Amino acid sequence: AQSVTQLDSHVSVSEGTPVLLRCNYSSSYSPSLFWYVQHPNKGLQLLLKYTSAATLVKGINGFEAEFKKSETSFHLTKPSAHMSDAAEYFCVVDRYNFNKFYFGSGTKLNVKP
Amino acid sequence: DVKVTQSSRYLVKRTGEKVFLECVQDMDHENMFWYRQDPGLGLRLIYFSYDVKMKEKGDIPEGYSVSREKKERFSLILESASTNQTSMYLCASSGLGADGNTIYFGEGSWLTVV
Numbered sequence: 001a002q003s004v005t006q007l008d009s010h011v012s013v014s015e016g017t018p019v020l021l022r023c024n025y026s027s028s029y030s031p032s033l034f035w036y037v038q039h040p041n042k043g044l045q046l047l048l049k050y051t052s053a054a055t056l057v058k059g060i061n062g063f064e065a066e067f068k069k070s071e072t073s074f075h076l077t078k079p080s081a082h083m084s085d086a087a088e089y090f091c092v093v094d095r096y097n098f099n100k101f102y103f104g105s106g107t108k109l110n111v112k113p
Numbered sequence: 114d115v116k117v118t119q120s121s122r123y124l125v126k127r128t129g130e131k132v133f134l135e136c137v138q139d140m141d142h143e144n145m146f147w148y149r150q151d152p153g154l155g156l157r158l159i160y161f162s163y164d165v166k167m168k169e170k171g172d173i174p175e176g177y178s179v180s181r182e183k184k185e186r187f188s189l190i191l192e193s194a195s196t197n198q199t200s201m202y203l204c205a206s207s208g209l210g211a212d213g214n215t216i217y218f219g220e221g222s223w224l225t226v227v
Contacts, residue, residue: 032214043117043203043218051213090156092216099144099163099207099214103156 003027003102004093012110019063019078021107023091026072033074034092035065038106044090050074061085086111116140117219119204125225132191134222136204145187146205146216147171147179156203162187194226 007022025031032051036044048059055067065076074091091104120135138145147159148171158171160179168179176198180188187206191198201223207216 034215036218041221041223043220044205046215046217049215094214099216101146101207101216105155 003095004091004104006089006091006104006107008107009105010108010110012112013081014112015083016080019076019081019085019109021076021089021091021109023074023076023104024072025074025091025093025095027093027095029095032094033065033067034094035059035063035074035076036090036092038088038090040087047076047089081109081111083111083113085109117204117206117217119202119219119222121222122220123223123225125227126191126194128195128226130191130194130226132194132224132226134189134191134202134204134224136187136189136219137185138187138204138206138217139185140206140208140217141184142206142208142217143184144207145181146207147177147187147189148203148205149173150201150203150221159189159202191224194224196226198224199226200224 004025034049035047038044047063048057050057050067058064063078088106088108090106093102117138126132144163146161148156150156157173162168162181178190201221203221204219205216
């Protein structure tokens, strides 16, 4: 079974409108959850991390994500998209906090002028 | 800031050549990883290491080997490169302590085998 599922392979928004990138995970334990961003020809950069301290996690560049245990979701949001946000985003889970990471298949975000 | 450095960003090698991809991290992390990334296939784990001289196979180890002689350095070796190993290779590290299990990535190495 998939440990992490990104529900959209592509998302397109207009500049200045909200962004929602969806991620669902499967874990019977209390996992660590992450969002990473990858710009073309670059490595993955950490946006934010959830480790059970608070369900709403704020990250860099105005992104935030909310951990909802009842829905096993960890969706990434941003109130207002910028052109520079166009990139691929990965949801990642460490199911048992053993440094064993499972990656979603990625969501490509397109931002239209 | 954590820094994971991959020494070669772009390489072109011939079929059958031995290829070394080098990775160095500066955060004294215990764990280091090699992934390959291909369109439509996402990130796939090749090998990881949780200590010096220790290694574990990931999901796609065939055709690859690794070396970790020092804690900060993790090398990926293609013994005899083949065209199906043309890909983007990503090195990463993670540690213990306050930063816990956050994984940090290098900028990637684009390998083309001709």
